[in-house]
Amino acid sequence: MTAPVYSVEDLVIDLYTPSVSVRAVDGASFQVRPGETLAIVGESGSGKTVMTLGPLGLLPEGVAVDLKGLARADGRDLLRLSPGDLSALRGGFFGVIFQDPMSALNPMLKIGPQLARQAQLYAGLSAEAARREAVSLLARSGIPDPEDRYDRYPHELSGGMLQRAMIALALAARPRVLIADEPTTALDATVQAQILALIRQIQQEDGIAVVLITHDIGAVSVLADRVIVLYAGQIAEEGTAIDVLTAPAHPYTRGLLASVPDFRSEIASGTREIPGIPPNQAQLMPGCRFAERCDRVQPACHSHRPRLQTITRGEVPHRVACPVIIAAEGIATHD
Amino acid sequence: MQRMFLRRVGLALLLMLAATALTFALVSAAPGNVAAMIAERAAGAGADGAMIARIAAELGLNDPLPLRYLRWLGNAAQGDFGVSLRTGKPMAEEFAARIPVTLALLSGGGVLVLVLSLVMGLAGAVSNGGVADRLLHGLALIGASTPNFFVAAMLVIVFSVWLGWLPSFGMSGLASWLLPWITIALFPASVLARVVRVNLQDAMSRPFATTGFAKGLTRRAVLVREALPNILIPFMTTFGAQFTLMIIGAIVVERVFGLSGIGAFFIEAIRFRDFIGMQAVLLLFVVFFVSVNLIVDIAAMLADPRLRRPRKA
Amino acid sequence: MMKNWPWLILTPAILFVLIGLFAPVLMTHDAAKQDYTAILQGPSLEHYLGTDYLGRDMFSRIIGGARTSLVAMSVVLVAALVIGVVIGSFAGYVGGRTELVLISIIDIALALPSLVIALALIGVFSGPAWVWMSDYWKMIIALTLAWWANYARMSRAVVVAELQQPYIEAARVMGASHLWIFTRHILPHVLGLVVVYASADAGALVLAIATLSFLGLGVAPPVPEWGQMLVDGMSYIEEFPSLVIIPGLALTAVVVSFNLLGEAFALQKVPRAVRGGFLARKKAARVAEEAARAATEARA
Numbered sequence: 001m002t003a004p005v006y007s008v009e010d011l012v013i014d015l016y017t018p019s020v021s022v023r024a025v026d027g028a029s030f031q032v033r034p035g036e037t038l039a040i041v042g043e044s045g046s047g048k049t050v051m052t053l054g055p056l057g058l059l060p061e062g063v064a065v066d067l068k069g070l071a072r073a074d075g076r077d078l079l080r081l082s083p084g085d086l087s088a089l090r091g092g093f094f095g096v097i098f099q100d101p102m103s104a105l106n107p108m109l110k111i112g113p114q115l116a117r118q119a120q121l122y123a124g125l126s127a128e129a130a131r132r133e134a135v136s137l138l139a140r141s142g143i144p145d146p147e148d149r150y151d152r153y154p155h156e157l158s159g160g161m162l163q164r165a166m167i168a169l170a171l172a173a174r175p176r177v178l179i180a181d182e183p184t185t186a187l188d189a190t191v192q193a194q195i196l197a198l199i200r201q202i203q204q205e206d207g208i209a210v211v212l213i214t215h216d217i218g219a220v221s222v223l224a225d226r227v228i229v230l231y232a233g234q235i236a237e238e239g240t241a242i243d244v245l246t247a248p249a250h251p252y253t254r255g256l257l258a259s260v261p262d263f264r265s266e267i268a269s270g271t272r273e274i275p276g277i278p279p280n281q282a283q284l285m286p287g288c289r290f291a292e293r294c295d296r297v298q299p300a301c302h303s304h305r306p307r308l309q310t311i312t313r314g315e316v317p318h319r320v321a322c323p324v325i326i327a328a329e330g331i332a333t334h335d
Numbered sequence: 336m337q338r339m340f341l342r343r344v345g346l347a348l349l350l351m352l353a354a355t356a357l358t359f360a361l362v363s364a365a366p367g368n369v370a371a372m373i374a375e376r377a378a379g380a381g382a383d384g385a386m387i388a389r390i391a392a393e394l395g396l397n398d399p400l401p402l403r404y405l406r407w408l409g410n411a412a413q414g415d416f417g418v419s420l421r422t423g424k425p426m427a428e429e430f431a432a433r434i435p436v437t438l439a440l441l442s443g444g445g446v447l448v449l450v451l452s453l454v455m456g457l458a459g460a461v462s463n464g465g466v467a468d469r470l471l472h473g474l475a476l477i478g479a480s481t482p483n484f485f486v487a488a489m490l491v492i493v494f495s496v497w498l499g500w501l502p503s504f505g506m507s508g509l510a511s512w513l514l515p516w517i518t519i520a521l522f523p524a525s526v527l528a529r530v531v532r533v534n535l536q537d538a539m540s541r542p543f544a545t546t547g548f549a550k551g552l553t554r555r556a557v558l559v560r561e562a563l564p565n566i567l568i569p570f571m572t573t574f575g576a577q578f579t580l581m582i583i584g585a586i587v588v589e590r591v592f593g594l595s596g597i598g599a600f601f602i603e604a605i606r607f608r609d610f611i612g613m614q615a616v617l618l619l620f621v622v623f624f625v626s627v628n629l630i631v632d633i634a635a636m637l638a639d640p641r642l643r644r645p646r647k648a
Numbered sequence: 649m650m651k652n653w654p655w656l657i658l659t660p661a662i663l664f665v666l667i668g669l670f671a672p673v674l675m676t677h678d679a680a681k682q683d684y685t686a687i688l689q690g691p692s693l694e695h696y697l698g699t700d701y702l703g704r705d706m707f708s709r710i711i712g713g714a715r716t717s718l719v720a721m722s723v724v725l726v727a728a729l730v731i732g733v734v735i736g737s738f739a740g741y742v743g744g745r746t747e748l749v750l751i752s753i754i755d756i757a758l759a760l761p762s763l764v765i766a767l768a769l770i771g772v773f774s775g776p777a778w779v780w781m782s783d784y785w786k787m788i789i790a791l792t793l794a795w796w797a798n799y800a801r802m803s804r805a806v807v808v809a810e811l812q813q814p815y816i817e818a819a820r821v822m823g824a825s826h827l828w829i830f831t832r833h834i835l836p837h838v839l840g841l842v843v844v845y846a847s848a849d850a851g852a853l854v855l856a857i858a859t860l861s862f863l864g865l866g867v868a869p870p871v872p873e874w875g876q877m878l879v880d881g882m883s884y885i886e887e888f889p890s891l892v893i894i895p896g897l898a899l900t901a902v903v904v905s906f907n908l909l910g911e912a913f914a915l916q917k918v919p920r921a922v923r924g925g926f927l928a929r930k931k932a933a934r935v936a937e938e939a940a941r942a943a944t945e946a947r948a
Contacts, residue, residue, distance in 0.1 A: 058548055061463075061539045084553060091551015098542060098549075106543040107641060108564035118550060153640040166546075173551070353756050361772050371776045480904040482855055484862045484878060485896035492889045503885075583763045587859065591882070602863050605771040613771045617764075624760055 004072075005209050006094075006177045007031035011069040013047070013054045013233075017062070024050040026233040027069075032177065037203060037210040039224035039241065041217070041256070043278060047233040048213045049181055055079065056090050073177065092122040095170030097199075099182040101162035105154040111165050112138070112150030115172040122173035134172065141168040142198055160191035167198060171206075178203070181213045196222050217260045221245055226316055229253045232279055232289035235308060239318030249311060249320040249331065252290045288322075298324050310334045336645065340633065347629040351621055358617040359404045362610055363396075369610050370396055372420050407614070416615035421607040426615040429600060434619075436506065437596035440515055440585050445578055447520035448527060452574075455524070456531025460539070460558055471528065478525030483584050487518040487591040504593045515592045519584040523577035530573045531566060538562035568635050575631025579624045661850075661905035667711055668718030677705035679712035680870035688888055700877070700891055701884055710898055712872035717902075720788060720867070721853045727792040729846050732799025737838055739800070740807030741830060751804070757797035763856055765794035770865050787866045791856060795849075799842050806838045848910025851903045858899050874899045 013025040024047040032038040040048045053059065055071035055078045071078040074093050078086065090096075098104035105111070115134035119125050125133055131150075138146035141164040154162055163183065170178060180199060184192035200223055203210045212223055220227060224241040229250065237250040248254045255274040276293035288294070291301040301324065311331045312318035320326070326333060363369070370391035378386060391397055395406070410416070416426035455471050462468040494514060495503035502511045538544060539562050547561035548554075586598035597616060604612035636642045667674060676696070683703035690698045697706035739750035757765065769790035773781060781789075810816065810833070819829050858875030860866030867873035869880075874895040881891030 056549075058545055060545060061536075087548070087551050087553045089551075090549055094549070096546075096549040098546060100542060103542040104546045106546070106561050106565065108567070108639075109561070114550070122551065153644065155641045156644065169546075169550070350756065350759055353752070354759055357756055358768060361768065476907065477900070477904060480851065480855075480907050481900045482858055482862075482875070482896070482903070484859065484875070485892075485900060488878065488882060488885065488892045488896060491885060492892070496886050496889065580761050583761055583859075586767070587862070590863065601767065602865070605767060605774060605865060608771075608774045610771070610775070613768065617768055620764060621760065628759075 002033050002035075004031035004033050006073045006211070007071070008051070008055060009070040011051060011055070011067070011071060013050050013068075014066040015050070015059075016064040016066065024233055025054065028228075028230065028233070028235050030228055030235075030238075032209045032211055034176065034209050035203075035207045036225045037200075037212055037223050039212045039214060039220040039227045040230060041214060041220055041227060042230035043215055045278060046230045048230045051230065051233075052179055052211055052213055053096070053181065056094060056096075057083075057086050058090070058096065091118070092173050093176050095173060095175035095178045097163070097166050097170050097178070097180040097183045100186040101166045102154065102159060102186070104166060105162060105169075107154055110151055110153055111157070111169075112152075115169055118169065118172035119174075134168075137168040137172055138165065140202075141165065141171075142194070143168070159187055160194065163187060163191070163195050164198065167195075167202070171202065175208065177209045177211065179211045179213070182215070183212070184214075184216065184219060192216075192219075193222075199223060217245070217257060229256065234289060235321065236290065237318075237320045237322075238308070239312065240314075240316045243312060243316075243318040247318075249318070249325050249329075250290075250322045251294045251296045251325065253320075255293075255295075296322075296324050296328070336636075336642070339636065339642075343629065343632055347625050351625045354621045354625070355408065355618050356404055358621065359407060359614065360400060362614050362617065363400070363403065363407075369420070370394065372608055372610065376420065411615070411618060416618070417611040419604070419609055419612040419615075421604060421609035421612055426612060429612070430597075430615070430619070433595060433597045433600055436594050437585055437589070437598060439512065440519060440588065440594060440596060441578070441581055443512060443516040444519035444523075444581060444584070447516050448524045448577065448581075449574065451520060451524035452527035452531055455528035456535060457558065457563075459528070459532040460535040460562075461555060463536075463554075468532075472532070475525040475528045475532075478521045479529070481521070483518055483522055484587050484591055486521050487514065487588060490514045490518060491591075506594055511592075515588045515594060518591070519581055519588045522584065523574075523581060526577055527570070527573055530569060534566035534569050535562050538565045541565075567638050571631055571635045571638060575627055578631075579627050582620060582623065657908055658905055660901035661909055664714055664902045664905070665718060667714040669715075671711050671715035674711050675708040677708040679704065679708040679872045681705075688884070697894055698890065700880065701888075706891070706894060709872040709877060710874070710894060713874040713877060713895065713898070714902075716867055716871055716873045717854050717857055720784075720791075720857050721850060723788055724791045724795060724853055724857075725846055725850065727788075728795035729799055729842060731792065732796040733803045733835075733838055733842055735796070736800035736803030736805075737807050737830070737834070740804035740811070741826070741834070747804075750800075754797045754800050754804075757794075758801065762791075762794040762798075763859065766790040766856065766860065767863075767865065769793055770860070783866070783868045784871070787857070787860055791853070791860075795853070798849075799846065802842055802845060803838045806841055807834055810834045810837050848907075851906030851910060854899070854906065855903050 007030065009029045011025050011028050012023070015022045015024050026047075028047075028051055030038065030040070030051075040052060042048045050059065054065060054067060055073075059065055067079050069079070074089060076085075076089070078089070081089065106114075112131070112134050115137055116127070116130040119133040119137075120127060120130035123130075123133065135146045135150055138149055143149050143161055143164050149157065149161075149165070154165075157165065163186075167183075178199070183199065184195050187195060196219055199210065199212075202208070203223075210223070212219065214220060220241060227238065227241050227244040228235055229237040229244065229252065231252050237244060237248065237253045244253060245257065248257055252274070259273050274293055279289050279292060287300075287302040287304055288306050291297050294301065304323075306321040306323055308319040308321045309323070309326060310317045310319045311326065311333055313334050317334075325331070370387045373390050373394075374387045395403065398406075407417075414427050416430070418425050419429055422429065455475065459468045459471040462471075491503040491514065494501045501514055503514065505511055535558060539558065543565075544557055544561055547557035552560060582598065585596060586602060588594070589596045589599035590602060597619065600612065601616045603609070604616060681704060683699070685703065686695070686699050687701055687703040688699060689695055689703075692698070695705050695707060697710065700706055700709070735750060736754070739747045739754075766787075767790075770786055772778075773786040773790065778786070816829060816833060819833060824832075857866055858873070858878075861873045861875035862879045864876075864879070867876055869876060877895040878892055878899075881888070881895070884891050
């Protein structure tokens with residue numbers, strides 16, 4: 001197995017604003033290797049974006065961030081990098097696709113020159129070669145008439161085209177890790193599938209690592225090799241996409257899959273919602289964070305924080321943080 | 336785009352016409368004003384009612400107001416703004432001598448406003464809540480609250496009286512312009528610096544700024560390359576508004592520093608009841624206000640790609 | 649905003665109002681009384697802030713100046729407010745061609761800076777038809793006429809917005825008269841906004857009065873006024889800069905203080921106030937909320 005290109009270990013991220021402090025990520029670990037797609041799944045506010053982009057310093061301004069733990073990429077410790085080095089790493093080693101391309105692309109800047117600049121700075125191309133590279137990146141991202149689109153402003157393209165341009169921009173520096181933060185949420189249903197197909201194609205051709213942040217189980221089933229299910233800043237379950245999607249163990253994962261319409265799953269017999277709302281992370285209780293909403297809740301759940309236990313061994317172990325299910329369904333653990 | 340442009344120009348012309356009509360109606364409402372002044376100048380204290388009436392009749396001051404307005408406007412369009420009651424010179428001559436002075440004051444001050452506000456706003460945004468940010472915020476607040484005549488007085492006390500570096504009066508070389516420029520620029524620069532700061536802050540919290548960081552830019556580079564272009568439009572419109580307000584600054588500054596520009600002339604015209612002079616200067620002011628606003632609006636339109644190149648269906 | 653700028657900074661505004669109100673009690677001398685045996689003196693127990701070139705007591709003139717400003721500012725503010733609210737509300741309420749004409753006048757008035765309008769009006773009032781009016785009242789009327797348009801525009805906007813509300817229709821169906829609907833339902837909204845805005849304008853008005861007096865077109869001697877004191881002091885700036893600095897500092901302190909007060913009001917009441925502290929706070933709150941809150945529905 002190849003070494004991971006991006007990994008975090010026991011990551012704790014606290015967010016502070018003048019009025020609230022929030023533990024957005026609470027002791028999570030993940031790693032992603034070249035050529036594989038890791039999906040990080042969770043509801044809005046589960047901390048999936050903060051966990052993935054936080055170590056890169058890509059959180060919005062106005063919030064004070066405190067990161068503890070370990071985050072490594074390109075053999076370097078991200079949390080101890082100087083701001084300048086971290087910027088360079090963001091530009092060259094990582095490529096990021098954001099949720100809403102209409103607001104994520106600067107309305108005052110032409111699309112093409114931004115790509116060319118990335119190619120020039122990080123792929124070491126000459127100005128002319130960078131321009132050619134930018135046009136071919138646009139073409140590769142499925143944008144028709146790329147020569148014309150090169151000089152366009154964002155408002156002149158449709159949402160789907162913009163997301164393709166966003167992907168081209170993320171690829172322009174020839175990154176080793178592509179992070180896609182809800183890449184299809186803001187798009188029309190017909191365009192969503194095309195964008196997912198494009199990401200998969202790029203990943204296969206370039207053999208780069210992809211981290212897909214999503215709440216869309218459909219996207220996970222299309223793209224992901226491995227899945228991490230995040231709930232309230234903690235990992236509830238992780239494993240291969242097949243394991244997690246076909247044999248979910250954690251009550252939250254089961255609820256998540258059951259709430260997906262038309263998903264072929266053994267559990268799903270009609271769609272159903274998880275009752276209740278996620279906990280307020282500003283004032284967390286001890287114990288399992290899902291306890292308040294869980295249909296399998298036991299008294300101990302409120303006082304003891306569950307740890308991840310391996311239920312299927314293998315190159316990618318299937319691990320779940322729910323002693324209740326493990327005990328009730330007689331699942332063997334291998335820790 | 337073109338239609339929007341034409342509409343805006345038409346609106347500006349209409350506004351100019353209406354505003355000059357209003358000022359004309361106000362200043363010339365009482366026909367006795369001008370005639371009495373002329374009579375007084377000609378005969379001193381000996382001017383009586385009959386003489387005033389005769390002068391008014393001769394000058395056609397008893398004609399209906401709209402007719403007098405159109406006549407006046409027609410003359411003005413041909414460069415005849417009447418003869419100043421105070422100096423006895425044609426207003427066109429006064430304009431030729433004084434407009435360059437006021438323009439020099441406004442343009443030098445305007446450049447200073449642009450530079451100061453951008454530097455202050457950007458420095459605040461770079462510091463982002465740090466000492467420099469707070470200091471600049473306080474400075475901008477004081478700058479936007481200090482009367483410009485007091486600013487002028489303090490500058491004279493420090494740079495002319497104490498240090499003796501710069502002249503406090505007159506128009507002799509570049510040095511004599513420095514204090515007037517600083518005085519006239521401080522207020523608008525302070526207002527504009529806050530506009531820059533606030534809008535930069537807003538832009539930095541928008542998703543495209545995060546994309547900028549993701550492209551590998553440092554915070555400073557994101558500020559300059561991504562956020563700065565996005566504040567162009569509020570910056571330009573506020574600058575336009577503040578630039579028109581600088582006329583008031585010019586009136587004060589020209590008096591304090593003894594610059595013989597339009598502003599100083601206007602105050603003298605008011606004090607000496609020079610209604611012809613007042614009327615001509617007000618026309619000039621209206622043209623100035625309306626055209627600056629027009630230029631700024633059009634420039635803002637051209638600066639925004641969403642307006643410059645509306646999306647085709 | 650108010651957290652960064654303690655309430656302490658409002659002291660000058662509060663002092664200004666108190667001193668203005670109790671000026672006759674606080675003055676140690678007659679502010680207009682000249683004393684040629686005591687010209688241009690430094691501070692002493694007799695004259696706390698010294699004397700000016702006519703031997704007038706600076707301390708008493710500063711106090712008297714506060715009263716002059718306070719009174720003039722209040723008169724203009726109230727008059728402009730009443731005129732603005734009446735014209736603006738009327739325009740908004742009646743609508744149609746009347747509204748169009750009134751709006752056009754308001755827009756023309758707003759196209760020119762207020763102080764230029766005030767100057768032009770003072771020029772007009774210098775004519776023979778107006779000799780019966782004192783300089784002081786010329787300034788008051790000129791400023792009022794230069795200031796009302798803002799309030800009129802705002803009042804009209806509020807009235808038009810309120811008229812869209814369903815409860816107005818309900819009141820009308822129930823047979824309420826126009827006057828009743830206006831005074832009971834609409835006027836409170838109009839005043840709520842306009843009064844707040846006007847209080848934020850106090851600083852600008854104090855400044856305008858001082859500027860006009862500085863130009864020799866406002867409050868005339870011997871009535872004490874800060875702008876006028878300052879221009880008088882300019883002649884002695886080399887030897888006695890305190891004659892300029894004292895009234896200048898008083899004026900600046902009051903204007904800074906009023907502007908801060910206006911900002912504090914704007915943060916709370918005026919919608920869409922584009923102020924640094926406000927925007928930043930809202931943004932931070934939103935980000936925090938997004939980070940802290942999870943969506944109510946399990947969308948996955």
